[in-house]
Amino acid sequence: MTATATPTTTPLADPPRRPARRGEEPRRRTSLLLTVVMVACLLYFLFPLYWLVVASTKSNADLFSTFGLWFADLNLLDNLRSVFTFQDGVFARWALNSVIYSVTSAVGATVLATAAGYAFAKYDFPGGKALFSVILGAVMVPTTALALPTYLLFARAELTDTYWAIILPSLVSPFGVYLMRVYAADAVDASMLEAARVDGAGELRIFVTVAFRLLVPGAVTVLLFSLVATWNNYFLPLIMLNSPDKFPLPVGLAQWQSTAAAGSGSQALFSTVITGSLVSVIPLVVAFLVLQRFWQTGLAAGGVKA
Amino acid sequence: MATATVPTPTRSADPPRRRGLTVAKKRQYRAAYLFVLPFFVIFLAMIIVPLAYAGYLSFFRRQLIGGVSFVGFENYAKALTDASFLSSVARMAGFLVVQVPVMLGLSLFFALALDSGMTRLSKIIRLGIFVPYAVPSVVAALMWGYLYGPDFGPFAQVAGLLGLPAPPFLTSTGMFFSIINVVNWEFIGYNMIIIYAALRSIPPELYEAGRVDGASEKRIAWSIKIPHVRPALVLTVIFSVIGTFQLFNEPNLLRTVAPTVIGNAYTPNLYAYSLAFVNQDVNYAAAIAFLLGIVIMALSYAVQLWNQRKENRS
Numbered sequence: 001m002t003a004t005a006t007p008t009t010t011p012l013a014d015p016p017r018r019p020a021r022r023g024e025e026p027r028r029r030t031s032l033l034l035t036v037v038m039v040a041c042l043l044y045f046l047f048p049l050y051w052l053v054v055a056s057t058k059s060n061a062d063l064f065s066t067f068g069l070w071f072a073d074l075n076l077l078d079n080l081r082s083v084f085t086f087q088d089g090v091f092a093r094w095a096l097n098s099v100i101y102s103v104t105s106a107v108g109a110t111v112l113a114t115a116a117g118y119a120f121a122k123y124d125f126p127g128g129k130a131l132f133s134v135i136l137g138a139v140m141v142p143t144t145a146l147a148l149p150t151y152l153l154f155a156r157a158e159l160t161d162t163y164w165a166i167i168l169p170s171l172v173s174p175f176g177v178y179l180m181r182v183y184a185a186d187a188v189d190a191s192m193l194e195a196a197r198v199d200g201a202g203e204l205r206i207f208v209t210v211a212f213r214l215l216v217p218g219a220v221t222v223l224l225f226s227l228v229a230t231w232n233n234y235f236l237p238l239i240m241l242n243s244p245d246k247f248p249l250p251v252g253l254a255q256w257q258s259t260a261a262a263g264s265g266s267q268a269l270f271s272t273v274i275t276g277s278l279v280s281v282i283p284l285v286v287a288f289l290v291l292q293r294f295w296q297t298g299l300a301a302g303g304v305k306a
Numbered sequence: 307m308a309t310a311t312v313p314t315p316t317r318s319a320d321p322p323r324r325r326g327l328t329v330a331k332k333r334q335y336r337a338a339y340l341f342v343l344p345f346f347v348i349f350l351a352m353i354i355v356p357l358a359y360a361g362y363l364s365f366f367r368r369q370l371i372g373g374v375s376f377v378g379f380e381n382y383a384k385a386l387t388d389a390s391f392l393s394s395v396a397r398m399a400g401f402l403v404v405q406v407p408v409m410l411g412l413s414l415f416f417a418l419a420l421d422s423g424m425t426r427l428s429k430i431i432r433l434g435i436f437v438p439y440a441v442p443s444v445v446a447a448l449m450w451g452y453l454y455g456p457d458f459g460p461f462a463q464v465a466g467l468l469g470l471p472a473p474p475f476l477t478s479t480g481m482f483f484s485i486i487n488v489v490n491w492e493f494i495g496y497n498m499i500i501i502y503a504a505l506r507s508i509p510p511e512l513y514e515a516g517r518v519d520g521a522s523e524k525r526i527a528w529s530i531k532i533p534h535v536r537p538a539l540v541l542t543v544i545f546s547v548i549g550t551f552q553l554f555n556e557p558n559l560l561r562t563v564a565p566t567v568i569g570n571a572y573t574p575n576l577y578a579y580s581l582a583f584v585n586q587d588v589n590y591a592a593a594i595a596f597l598l599g600i601v602i603m604a605l606s607y608a609v610q611l612w613n614q615r616k617e618n619r620s
Contacts, residue, residue, distance in 0.1 A: 030423075030425065031424040031425070034419055034422075035424075035426045035427065038419055038420075038427075038431050039427065039431065044491075045435050045438055046437075048438075048449045048450060049437070049438075051449065051452075051460065052449055055452070064458050068453075068458055068459065113345065115344065115345065116345035116346070118341060119339075119341035119342045125334070125339065128342075131342065135349065138349070140603050140606045141599060142551065142599055142602050143552070144595075145578075145599040146352075146356045146357065146360075148360065148578065148595050149356040149357070149595070150356040152359065152363070153356060171352070172349050172353055174349070174353075202337075204340075228439070228440060231442065232443060232444070234442070234443065235554050235579075239579070239582075239583065249442070250444035250555075251444075253444055254558075254562075257448055257559065257562055261562040273448070274452070277445045285440045288436070288440045292433070296503060
């Protein structure tokens, strides 16, 4: 099991240094005790998600009257209908907003971080080291401490309650620059750049046609983690946005939740909030599972040299 | 354009060298600045300018009579004697001491267990533990809030069947640990993956010899693997410090199910938020945010310093 499972996760990570390490030791003893402990822990991590799936299939009345960890009458379709029709179908709007915010921010942040990280790794230019250490220091600046002054500045520029209010702050990823610098240092060979220069290629052309392809696994890592950061962001949109039709999913769901918890006359809302939560979780979980090869390789590079 | 971004320290040393630069080198420098420029412009606008603006705001106060006036460090002096702020910082310090070691200890244990190859189903276990990271923290807090709850939470249901009172997850003493559980659930997998990735990149020759000599997996983990992944561990510690002092989403969501337990100064960030948006006192809120930033930077710096000292010693 382990022998076949692990090589697939690191196929792109500097092959010369790592000859199929686990493949050559298929006779490693597995421990039953350790497996049992680990499976027990796995169950803890999957437990809330299991509950979420079960609860999404229940009517609001059944939520209260039946046992939480097992199914009652299947009501999933009705719940989904109510998620997408409640308040004139605003949920679909939130989902669309979340996609717009996270895709735009993630692609932008990745392009900016890749270009900058590549330059820091491959060009020894005056001031480069100083600039890089300023950026590295910014990794430690708490984003929520920034959110308040950013909000006030945006209010002056009349940018609050617009899409830009979410996208612009999400374009900066100091950690992404750091990760791409570490990744580019290893993945892009200096002699290859020299060869391209001798052939007369311009620096931009070299970056686009030669270097970028080698940087893809690192860039996918940055892309995926920026995607998560923006998709899951709650604090920034909470303070920046007023109009419900600009909310991303977390802000919208949180608002439904407080309506549901407040109770009065909205008793049927719990099943809607729960089913909406399930819907909002699915895209990222799928993205992580599909792209796991890439992000695990990219993270390996960041972890080694950290 | 390119020369404008060169910081002053190097400029003085530049002219004599620059004359000797080849045309090719100059072109490369220009390209490098162009690659860095887009990021740097946004970086200035979205990090440096707001930071400076927060600092600026924190030196003023808006009064009912007389408008906005410069008050020097008065907002900071007020914060340092503000019981609400201090108790929220103390709560987060307690959180840091209790939650972060548990989280990182488990992350390290899981990473080592998966890396040792002694676990069956390791791929499924790895992904399953990591999956909560992809769940928005709002949804995570919402789910756990329902699970903890007395209405249809399964724990209360089971306790009811057994004739026991509902477990005290949402009481003022229970809440601290309930939030710790939510944060652990969200981030153990993420930290595990960072450590695991670092473990995978240790050249196996380093411990194959030890294995042949009959060293136990525990021994190999302790004296070879852990020292090698220390940079990754330091990274996770710093991220955890930053995350803890910024705690907002989980308490803000759990507040909807336990409004009397979580007040508006439960965490420093909740406090800054309510100062700015409920009390409309942006100047004081800016001072709080700035102080919080300083606490985080100081702690992160201390972690790095401690690490460097250990590194030099070994």
